[in-house]
Amino acid sequence: MRVVMKLVKRNPLSVPAALVVVLLFVSAIFAPQLATHQPNRQDFVRVLQPPSAENYLGTDELGRDIYSRVVYGARISVTVGILAVALGGLVGVGAGLLAGFFGGLTDTVIMRIVDVLLAFPGILLAILIATALGAGLVPIIIAVALYSVPTFARVMRGSVLSVRNTEYVEAARAAGARNVRVLFAHVFRNSFGPVLVYATLLMGSAILTAAALSFLGVGIAPPTSEWGAMISAARNHMRMAPHIIIGPGGAIFLTVLAFNILGDTLRDALDPRK
Amino acid sequence: MYIYIAKRLLHAIFVVLGVLTLVFFSLHITPGDPINMLVPAEAGAGASEELIAQLRARHGLDQPIGVQYFRYIQNAVQLDLGNSIRSGRPVLQDLIRLYPATFELTVASLLIATLLGTAAGIIAALNRSGVVDNLVMAFALLGVSLPGFLLGLLLMLVFALQLGWLPPSGRVGGFSWEAIRHLILPAATLGVAAAAIIARLVRASMLEVLKEDYVRTARSKGLPERPVILRHALKNALIPIVTVIGLEFGVLLSGAIIAETIFAWPGLGRYLINGITGKDFPAVQGATVAIAITFVLVNLIVDLIYTALDPRVKYS
Numbered sequence: 200m201r202v203v204m205k206l207v208k209r210n211p212l213s214v215p216a217a218l219v220v221v222l223l224f225v226s227a228i229f230a231p232q233l234a235t236h237q238p239n240r241q242d243f244v245r246v247l248q249p250p251s252a253e254n255y256l257g258t259d260e261l262g263r264d265i266y267s268r269v270v271y272g273a274r275i276s277v278t279v280g281i282l283a284v285a286l287g288g289l290v291g292v293g294a295g296l297l298a299g300f301f302g303g304l305t306d307t308v309i310m311r312i313v314d315v316l317l318a319f320p321g322i323l324l325a326i327l328i329a330t331a332l333g334a335g336l337v338p339i340i341i342a343v344a345l346y347s348v349p350t351f352a353r354v355m356r357g358s359v360l361s362v363r364n365t366e367y368v369e370a371a372r373a374a375g376a377r378n379v380r381v382l383f384a385h386v387f388r389n390s391f392g393p394v395l396v397y398a399t400l401l402m403g404s405a406i407l408t409a410a411a412l413s414f415l416g417v418g419i420a421p422p423t424s425e426w427g428a429m430i431s432a433a434r435n436h437m438r439m440a441p442h443i444i445i446g447p448g449g450a451i452f453l454t455v456l457a458f459n460i461l462g463d464t465l466r467d468a469l470d471p472r473k
Numbered sequence: 474m475y476i477y478i479a480k481r482l483l484h485a486i487f488v489v490l491g492v493l494t495l496v497f498f499s500l501h502i503t504p505g506d507p508i509n510m511l512v513p514a515e516a517g518a519g520a521s522e523e524l525i526a527q528l529r530a531r532h533g534l535d536q537p538i539g540v541q542y543f544r545y546i547q548n549a550v551q552l553d554l555g556n557s558i559r560s561g562r563p564v565l566q567d568l569i570r571l572y573p574a575t576f577e578l579t580v581a582s583l584l585i586a587t588l589l590g591t592a593a594g595i596i597a598a599l600n601r602s603g604v605v606d607n608l609v610m611a612f613a614l615l616g617v618s619l620p621g622f623l624l625g626l627l628l629m630l631v632f633a634l635q636l637g638w639l640p641p642s643g644r645v646g647g648f649s650w651e652a653i654r655h656l657i658l659p660a661a662t663l664g665v666a667a668a669a670i671i672a673r674l675v676r677a678s679m680l681e682v683l684k685e686d687y688v689r690t691a692r693s694k695g696l697p698e699r700p701v702i703l704r705h706a707l708k709n710a711l712i713p714i715v716t717v718i719g720l721e722f723g724v725l726l727s728g729a730i731i732a733e734t735i736f737a738w739p740g741l742g743r744y745l746i747n748g749i750t751g752k753d754f755p756a757v758q759g760a761t762v763a764i765a766i767t768f769v770l771v772n773l774i775v776d777l778i779y780t781a782l783d784p785r786v787k788y789s
Contacts, residue, residue, distance in 0.1 A: 314484075315491030319761075320723030320768045322730065327761055330749050331499045407620055414622045415734060415746055427622070434626055434735070438634045448623045456618035463614075 210464040219457035226273035236264035238271040238424045247440040256446035259429070260436045265446040268424040272447060275425045276454065278336065279409040280402045283343035287405075288398055290344070291351025298352065299359030300382055309352070316349045325408050329417040339418050343405045354397050358390035365389075396465045403458030410451050426451045478777065485773045490546070492765045496758055497545050501538060554762070555755035559747070564759035567744060572763070574644055575740030578663065578732065579725045581656050585664035586671055586725070587718060593668070594675025595707065601680065609672060616669025621728050625662035625735040632658060642737035659732040666728070667721045674717050678710040685709070712782050719775030723768040730764075 207214055226233060235255070242262035250257045256265040298309040316324060325342040332338030362368060363386060371381050410427030412418035419425040421432065429447035437444050529535045532555075533544055548554070554564040597609040633641035645652040682688060683706055691705045692698075730742030737743070741760050748756030 311487065311491070314488050315495055318488045318492050318765050318769050319495075319727075320764065321727030323727045323761060323764055326730065326745070326749070327496065327499055327757075330757060403618070410620065411622060411731060415731065415749075417749055430622060430626065437626060437630055441630055444623075444626060444630070448620075448627075451620055452618060452623060455620065456614070459614065459618050 206464050206468055209467060210460065212460050213464040216457040216460035216464075219453050220461065223273050223454055223457075224277060226270045227277035230271045230274055234264075234267035234270045236267040238268045239263065239422050247436060247443065249440070249442055257440070257442045259443050260432065265429075265443060268429060269426070269446045269450050271424040272426045272429065272450065275336070275419060275423065276406045276409065276451075279340055279343060280406045282340045283405045283409070284347060284398050284401050285344075286340065287344035287347030287401070288351050288394065291348040292355045292394055294348070295352040295355025295357075296359055296382065296387060299356040300363060300378075300386060306356075310356070313349045313352050316345070322346070322408055322411055325412055326415065326417055329412050334418065334420045336419065339409050339412060342412065343408050346408055347401045347405060350397055350401065351394065354393050355390060358393050359386055362386050362389045392469050396462060396469055399458060399465055400462030403455040403462065406458070407451065407455050474780070477780065481773055481776055485769050488769050489766055492769070493546060493549050493762060494542075496761050496765075497542055500754060500758060501541070549762070554759040557748075557756045557759075558753045559751050559756065564755050567756065568741065568759055568763050571740050571744050573646075574738060575726070575729050575733070575742060578656065578659055578729050578738060578740060579722065581660040582663035582667065582725050582728075582732075583718070583722055585660055586667035586721060589664070590668040590671025591675050591711075591714070593672040595679055595702070597672065597676045598679035598683065599702070606676075610676070613669040613672045616665050617673075619666070621662055621666060621731045622735060624665060625659070625732055628658050628662055629735065644738050644740075659729075659736040659738050662732045662735070663725050663728045667725055670721060671714065671717065674714055675710065678713055679706060682706045682710040712779070715779055715782060716775060719772055722771045722775075726764055726768055 240263060242258070244262065245254075245258050246260055246262040248254055248258040248262075254264050254266060256269065259265055259268070294309050294313070298306040319327065325346045328342035328345055329338050332341060368381060368385050371385050376384070409418060410425070410430075413425045413427030414431045416431065419428055421428055426447040430444060430451075433443040433447070526535075533541055536544070552565055554568070556562065557564050557567055560567060593609045593613070597606040600606045629641050632639045639658050640655050641658075643655055645655050688701060688706050691701045696705075727742075729738075729740060730745060732738065733740045733742035734746050741763055745757060745760035745764075747753070748760060
C-alpha cells in the first residue's frame with residue numbers, strides 16, 4: 200500500500216490512468232451487461248444518427264449502436280493486449296535469459312536473430328506476419344507478440360548481464376547449484392522488475408498495434424467490433440457524421456494514454472537514479 | 474576507425490540477409506499454398522489445373538523450398554525481386570518509381586519532428602517544473618498516445634474536409650507550393666508522435682547536461698546564458714539524440730504505411746497495403762524488404778555519424 204501511495208504522489212495522473220485501465224477490463228468482462236444493444240444488429244432506418252439517449256455515441260453507417268460496439272471492442276483489445284504481451288514476454292524473456300546467462304555462441308545466435316527482427320521498423324513486422332497468417336484473432340496475437348519479442352529479449356539480457364556476476368549468484372554456484380536453479384531461482388527473480396515495466400508499456404502499444412493492423416485491413420475483419428476496424432469503416436462517412444470516429448477513437452486514445460502513464464510512473468519508480 | 478566501419482558494414486549485410494530470409498519464409502511457410510496468392514482472386518475458383526501448373530512452374534513454386542530460397546536470394550542479390558502480379562512490371566521498377574514519394578514524406582516528417590521536438594524539449598528543460606514545462610510534457614504525452622491513424626483522420630476532417638485549407642489526398646511531385654500543401658497533412662500526421670518522443674528526450678538530455686561541471690564553469694566565467702545553452706549545453710545534449718532520430722526515421726518509415734493509406738500518398742506503404750489486399754505476393758515481399766533495408770542503412774549511417782560526433786565510441 201505504501202508503495203502505491205508513493206507512486207501516486209510521484210505522478211498524480213496515475214490515479215485516473217489506473218481507473219481507465221480498470222474500466223477497460225470491466226468493459227471487457229461485463230460487455231453483455233454494459234452494452235445497450237446487440238453490437239452487430241443493423242438498423243437501416245437509423246444509420247449515422249448523432250449521439251442521443253437511445254444511442255449514447257450515435258449509430259454507424261449500418262445503424263449499429265457505436266457505444267455497444269466500443270464496449271465489446273474492449274474484449275478484443277484486452278485479449279490481444281494480454282495474450283500478445285504474455286506470449287511475446289515468454290519468448291523474449293526466455294531468449295534474453297539464455298543469451299545473457301550463457302553468453303558466447305548462444306548469445307551471438309539469439310541476439311543476431313533479435314537484430315533481424317529489429318530491422319523491421321515499427322509495425323512492419325506485425326503487418327508481414329498478419330498477412331502471412333491471415334486475418335483473425337490468433338494471427339493478430341502472434342503478430343503483435345513477435346513485435347514485442349526483441350524489446351523483452353534486450354531488456355532481459357541487459358538485466359541478466361548485470362545480475363550474472365553478482366556475489367549471490369557466485370555464492371549459489373559455489374554452493375553447488377546447477378545452471379537451471381541459478382537461472383530461475385536467482386537470475387530470473389532478480390531481473391524481473393524492468394521486464395514488468397516494459398510489459399506495462401507494451402500493453403498500450405500492443406493494443407495500438409492490433410488496432411492499426413485492423414485499420415489497415417490485415418487484422419480483425421468486420422463485422423467484429425474492433426476499434427481499429429471501426430475507425431477504418433468510419434473514415435468513409437466521417438464527413439457527414441464526424442461523431443462516428445469519436446467513440447472508437449476516444450477508446451483507443453484513452454487506453455494507450457493510460458498504459459503510457461502507468462508505464463512511465465512504474466519506470467520512474469524503479470529507476471535507481473531518482 | 475576503419476575496422477569499426479567494416480564491422481558495422483558486415484553486420485548490416487548480415488541483417489539484410491536475415492531480413493530477406495525472414496520475409497521469404499514467413500510468406501512461404503504459411504497455411505495455404507502460395508499459388509493461391511499468385512492466381513488472381515477472380516480466376517482462383519475457375520482456374521484450370523494447367524494454368525495453376527504453369528504458374529507454379531513460372532514462379533519456381535514446383536521446386537523444393539530450399540531451391541526456391543536460394544534462387545530467391547540469388548535473384549535478390551542481383552536486384553531481381555520478381556514481377557508484380559497486379560502491374561505486371563518488375564517489382565524493382567515499381568519500388569524505384571514509388572520510393573521518392575515515401576522518402577519525401579519521411580524526411581519532411583522527420584524535419585517537423587526534429588525542429589518541433591528539439592525546440593520544445595529545450596524550452597521545457599529551461600523552465601523545469603514551470604507551467605511551460607508541464608504544458609510541453611502534457612502535449613508530448615498526448616502526442617505519444619494519439620494513434621497515427623486517428624490523428625491523420627482528425628487532421629483530414631478538420632483541415633481538409635471542414636475548413637478546406639489543405640487537400641485531403643494525393644501528391645504533387647517536385648518543389649512547388651502545391652506540392653508542399655499536399656505534403657503538410659501526411660507529414661504532420663507522422664511527425665507529431667516523433668516530435669513528442671524527441672521533445673521528451675531532448676528535455677531529459679538537456680537536464681542531465683545542465684548539471685555538468687563544464688556548464689557550471691561556463692556560467693561562472695561570466696558567459697551570458699545564450700552561448701552557455703547553445704554552445705556548451707545543447708551541443709553535448711544532442712549527441713544521444715542523433716541515435717534516437719535515426720531510430721525515429723525507421724518508425725516514421727513504417728508509420729508512412731498508415732499515413733500513405735489515409736492520404737492516398739503514392740509511396741511504398743500504399744504499394745504494400747495494396748499488395749496485401751490484392752494478394753500481390755512479390756509486391757508485398759519487395760516493399761517489405763525495401764523498407765527494412767532502408768532502415769538498416771539509416772541505422773548504419775546514424776552509427777557512423779555518432780562515431781564522428783562522439784570520438785569515445787570508436788575506441789571502445
